[in-house]
Amino acid sequence: MRSVAIILPGLSFFPIGGYKVMYEYAKRLARLGYKITIYYPERLSYIKRGLVRISIKFLLSHLTPYWKWYNFEEMNEKIKHIQVYKLKREEIEKHDLVFVTSVETAYEVKRLEISKPVLYFIQHFENWRLSDTDLIRSYHFGFYNLVISRWLKEKVESADAKVSLVLPNGIDTNIFRIIIKPEHRDDKTVMMLYHELKWKGSWEGIESLKMLKDKFPDLKVTLFSVFKRPAKLPEWINFVRNPKLNDLVKLYNQHAIFLSPSYSEGFSLPSAEAMACGCALVATNSGGVMEYAQNGKNAEILSSPPNPEEIANAIEKIILDKERRVKLAYEGNKTIQQNFSWDRSVDTLDKFIKSLAR
Known part of the structure; x- marks a missing residue:
């Protein structure tokens, strides 16, 4: 399983915690030899984006790299970034493994009926765009549910869903360190x-x-x-x-x-x-x-x-x-x-x- 597709919920021109985490995994997995492709679909379930807004984002993305706020270091040229209006099954099926990184991307990949293993990175109890019922339904899609904290593990398991892995975020202590005592x-x-x-x-x-x-x-x-x-x-x-x-x-x-x-x-x-x-x-x-x-x-x-x-x-x-x-x-x-x-x-x-x- 060397080819990995990471699905993010659209473009972000500014730092977002969940994006930072997935970018860090992308960079470090690429160092281990994985072929990483990051997809940025603009049309997703539960996210309403007008055509004008989508068009502006597409235009801006051609003027400046939309991930430039993050430093991929020596892996910058080895990680592919693909902006799309909508995900296509035949494109995602090319990969050995798929990461979905939000409830919206989970619903989108479920719609595609991907045959490859799907890892669902659950980074929060994301009920701000949809009901608790619809959110919990995503935990039962048959994906491998990965959570970033024990609190989220309890939330997922309380919904009678299985947690495959608890994977806390890392902190780069070579960067985030004490300079002034x-x-x-x-x-x-x-x-x-x-x-x-x-x-x-x-x-x-x-x-x-x-x-x-x-x-x-x-x-x-x-x-x-x-x-x-x-x-x-x-x-x-x-x-x-x-x-x-x-x-x-x-x-x-x-x-x-x-x-x-x-x-x-x-x-x-x-x-x-x-x-x-x-x-x-x-x-x-x-x-x-x-x-x-x-x-x-x-x-x-x-x-x-x-x-x-x-x-x-x-x-x-x-x-x-x-x-x-x-x-x-x-x-x-x-x-x-x-x-x-x-x-x-x-x-x-x-x-x-x-x-x-x-």
Whole structure:
């Protein structure tokens, strides 16, 4: 099984966590000798895209590579990227193995009735475009269900579906690492991902930070995002749009605390990256974050849904207790370094793929 098709839900000109993960697998599997083709279909079940929007995206894709925000390194010329309006069965059947990476791509490949093995990368409980019933139906398509956290394993198995493999995301600790020691950072610095989706809890997080600003006038906050700066964001909050990878690592290292106020997360890649960079993590119990975060040991875990007052109180305690913050930071870094390497994740996936050929 050397030829692999990876189906992503359309183009993305900006960094998205799920795309980053699949691009990393593509690059590393290519290094192992797999022939990787990544497909970007624009017409998918449950995603409504107008012809004008699709036409604009096709035009833009010819002007600039739509994956340029990710560095495929020496594998850049060896990985094929194919943008299509709609997937065709005869094209996908050419491959030995198919990866579907979202519920929409799962439905599309099911429609094609592919005869080759299909690995369903379940990266979240994706019920924001369709009902729970339709989502759960996709877990019973007969694909090999791969989940990125034990929380997702419980969600899939509670729907009486089988999980073939738990495959946590890896973190490249050669990139995401401590540059500025936690004890040398300003105690009153907080960083957070901003997202427009409500379940990310961004505005609850912002409300908590406003409460903290009243108590600590010298509080410094940075939000980063693929989205534009929201109009009603307080001026004192620093906002960085689409930071480059090296700049993102620097930002993590310039902050003492990372806040993740989500309602739910399949894994929460930024939280793990921040921990690897020496931030003390304050997060809601959003599901996937518990794959690596342990309350009181390497993170401060709060109840979900996010409560701004509870978040503010938790961050205040960490600000006032530097010794505890530094301990959480180093324990978090240790957890990621020891347990979430890409080498381990890719080796696990490679062995699983080879087991299918026996």
